Amino acid sequence: MRVKLLAKRYAQALFDLAVEQKILEKVHGDLYQKAIDSMKSDNDIPKKDYYVCPTCGYTVADKAPDKCPVCGAKEEMFNKA
Numbered sequence: 001m002r003v004k005l006l007a008k009r010y011a012q013a014l015f016d017l018a019v020e021q022k023i024l025e026k027v028h029g030d031l032y033q034k035a036i037d038s039m040k041s042d043n044d045i046p047k048k049d050y051y052v053c054p055t056c057g058y059t060v061a062d063k064a065p066d067k068c069p070v071c072g073a074k075e076e077m078f079n080k081a
């Protein structure tokens with residue numbers, strides 16, 4: 001009987017923990033969303049560089065690859081757009 005009681009308490013503790021984590025998740029989620037919203041309002045146009053391969057037109061964001069995956073053109077040949 002005692003074991004059963006402990007098991008029940010254990011289950012209850014796990015349940016409480018799960019609920020607590022759900023609440024934390026919710027709080028974190030809200031903070032995260034707020035952070036995103038503030039970033040959006042501070043910076044309406046996302047700053048992103050694009051690199052275009054002059055040979056085949058392959059386009060990649062942020063950084064030119066060492067070598068174009070399509071035609072093999074070198075990184076320095078890419079045009080920043």
Ligand SMILES: [Zn+2]
Pocket residue numbers: 053054055056057058068069070071072073
């Ligand atoms: Zn290319």
